[in-house]
Amino acid sequence: MARRDLTTGSIPGHFRALAIPTAIGMVFTTLYNVVDVYFAGMLSTDAQAGLAISFQVFFVLIALGFGLSTAMSALVGNALGERSLRESVIASQGLSFALIVSVLGVILGWFFSPYLIGLISEPGDYRDAANQYLDVLIFAAPAFLIAFGANGILTAQGDTKSMQYANIAAFFANVVLNPLFIFGLGPWEGLGFNGIALSTLVSQSGVMVFILYRVFTSEAMQGERQYRPRPEVYGEIAAQALPASFAMMVMMIAGFVVQYFLKGFGGSAVAAYGVALRIEQLLLLPAFGLTGALLPIVSQNYGARDFDRVRAAAMFCFKAGVILMLGAACVLWFAAGPALAVFTDDARVIEIGKSYLHVDGFILPVYVMLFAINSMLQAFKKPIYTLWIGIYRQGIGVALFAWLYVVVFDFGYFGVWIGIATAVTSGFILSLVLVEMLARRLIGGLFTRVGERVPA
Numbered sequence: 523m524a525r526r527d528l529t530t531g532s533i534p535g536h537f538r539a540l541a542i543p544t545a546i547g548m549v550f551t552t553l554y555n556v557v558d559v560y561f562a563g564m565l566s567t568d569a570q571a572g573l574a575i576s577f578q579v580f581f582v583l584i585a586l587g588f589g590l591s592t593a594m595s596a597l598v599g600n601a602l603g604e605r606s607l608r609e610s611v612i613a614s615q616g617l618s619f620a621l622i623v624s625v626l627g628v629i630l631g632w633f634f635s636p637y638l639i640g641l642i643s644e645p646g647d648y649r650d651a652a653n654q655y656l657d658v659l660i661f662a663a664p665a666f667l668i669a670f671g672a673n674g675i676l677t678a679q680g681d682t683k684s685m686q687y688a689n690i691a692a693f694f695a696n697v698v699l700n701p702l703f704i705f706g707l708g709p710w711e712g713l714g715f716n717g718i719a720l721s722t723l724v725s726q727s728g729v730m731v732f733i734l735y736r737v738f739t740s741e742a743m744q745g746e747r748q749y750r751p752r753p754e755v756y757g758e759i760a761a762q763a764l765p766a767s768f769a770m771m772v773m774m775i776a777g778f779v780v781q782y783f784l785k786g787f788g789g790s791a792v793a794a795y796g797v798a799l800r801i802e803q804l805l806l807l808p809a810f811g812l813t814g815a816l817l818p819i820v821s822q823n824y825g826a827r828d829f830d831r832v833r834a835a836a837m838f839c840f841k842a843g844v845i846l847m848l849g850a851a852c853v854l855w856f857a858a859g860p861a862l863a864v865f866t867d868d869a870r871v872i873e874i875g876k877s878y879l880h881v882d883g884f885i886l887p888v889y890v891m892l893f894a895i896n897s898m899l900q901a902f903k904k905p906i907y908t909l910w911i912g913i914y915r916q917g918i919g920v921a922l923f924a925w926l927y928v929v930v931f932d933f934g935y936f937g938v939w940i941g942i943a944t945a946v947t948s949g950f951i952l953s954l955v956l957v958e959m960l961a962r963r964l965i966g967g968l969f970t971r972v973g974e975r976v977p978a
Contacts, residue, residue, distance in 0.1 A: 603825025
């Protein structure tokens, strides 16, 4: 498979070519999760709540995969832009790195997931459901982590269609496997709630196999391959991946904080938040597509030291993203109630979830700007800044403002939503200041006049 040269040609054209497949693929990823929520709702509200809190724990492994994906996209993309011919070494080292991390993830997850579940839940049926679900799902860790890392290699080359195809196939597989594994067939009675986890394990293993096939036939893997761990390359990958992973783990901490404050309002509040998050993800898909495309575009052009194109790509992403999210906010305001009703007939869950989505609509444009800035920091190979931003926004900010609005001002569960919005908005202001300071040092500024350059 030939790579796409992102250092030449139309920047909007590259965004369309990369962002649209990414967004479509993520539509099916989100629908994949929606299928899980739907079938959990057919079982009980406790099953939906158990699914919501177990996702918070499994998110640790998702965070590791995300960090590895962005690391491979940035490092391989920079190598391609530099014409250094190091891309095949970096890519092969990344795959072996992913394998080692995934094995460690299974081991640690098996022992520590019950403790994490206990932190964010009260004893009862929904805690038991979450623990049983993770006992199966933890074995899907290698599929997720290796597929994430391999997809980063493809994204660096401008290939986002492969994951699109894989996500579409996984969705349809999940539609078939979920009812089969939950309810059984013929004399087999099925596994109940655990069938959702088994369906994920099987379908995501298929995604991993397909993405690996695409990687091994790609141009970036046609040079020298080195799978035996090389400390200097592993160090380079870890330095890029771990801050991004930790930044996402801080997001998980924010999830724990939200669950902590919500659990005092009962299982309906926990279930409402879990369902509403799925709907929010659907509306953020254009933002994920745009900002996901920004990473390889900036990576290749930053490697090629074409800073004018770096700035132009960032400005295009900012403008297009804000326009799309303003439209999404309008949709969310009017459609929140009917959307929630698709997944549950519990009036209390719908009422609470609707209040979250109405608040969330106001900060959708802020989210897309944050995602774009994070992509730029990763492309600049400065992911540590994303970690500091995440620590403030999702670690300190959510806890501080949720406590303020829930405990001090006694706003109830609505105070949790306002706390999230306050943390996101203030975190965006911080990230904007940081990225401009960094850009002035690396590329002559992000918002300065196009044409200014920093000597090589």
